[in-house]
Amino acid sequence: MVRVPEGEPIELDLLLEAVVEGVLVSGTARASLTGECARCLDPVSDEVEVEFRELFAYPESATDTSTDEDEVSRVEDDLIDLEPLVRDTVLTSLSPAPLCSPDCQGLCAGCGVKWAELDPQHHHETMDPRWAALRERFGRIEEEN
Known part of the structure; x- marks a missing residue:
């Protein structure tokens, strides 16, 4: 299993744009990874860089009537919580079976x-x-x- 070590910083490069329905957040996340080879259990280290784009809807915008509550992220008290977006994007990009080398036996x-x-x-x-x-x-x- 491979993971971002606890306490390891995740570097974000963000662009926030005001749109009619809310705030469109685009960017990349970069982090160092550590783990074990799925075949031989040797230590593995790597870097991951992922892109993401998410709309954070304003309260009481048209998205309230056109989407389910959990379908679109929301701006709450003029704040945007990026943690779930970054966590989910990074986690889904990780290999479920990392290898120390492509030819590991x-x-x-x-x-x-x-x-x-x-x-x-x-x-x-x-x-x-x-x-x-x-x-x-x-x-x-x-x-x-």
């Missing part, structure tokens, strides 16, 4: 060691548990012979 399911550090012939003998009883039975016969 991950970890061996048998021993948990990174594939990049293992010998190319590395493998674990696995047997389908449904056949284990037959192997035990026939394995004993081979041992007797």
Whole structure:
């Protein structure tokens, strides 16, 4: 999982425009990210830059009758709360499975060691548990012979 570390600043570049229905906020948000590779669990760091545009409607504007209450952001007491907009925009741009490199092979399911550090012939003998009883039975016969 990748995230913006707690307390890490998010740099905003904003343009606020007065329009008939309210205030149109446009801009970009930039932040540093940290997390873990989804395949090998090595630390990952990156930067994200996202663009956004949102209308904050004035109280008692025409948007009150044409939209649901939670459909459009609102100007409240002459203030605009950008936190939900920035948080949602940044969160939806994050990769659900970040990788330390595009060719990361991950970890061996048998021993948990990174594939990049293992010998190319590395493998674990696995047997389908449904056949284990037959192997035990026939394995004993081979041992007797």
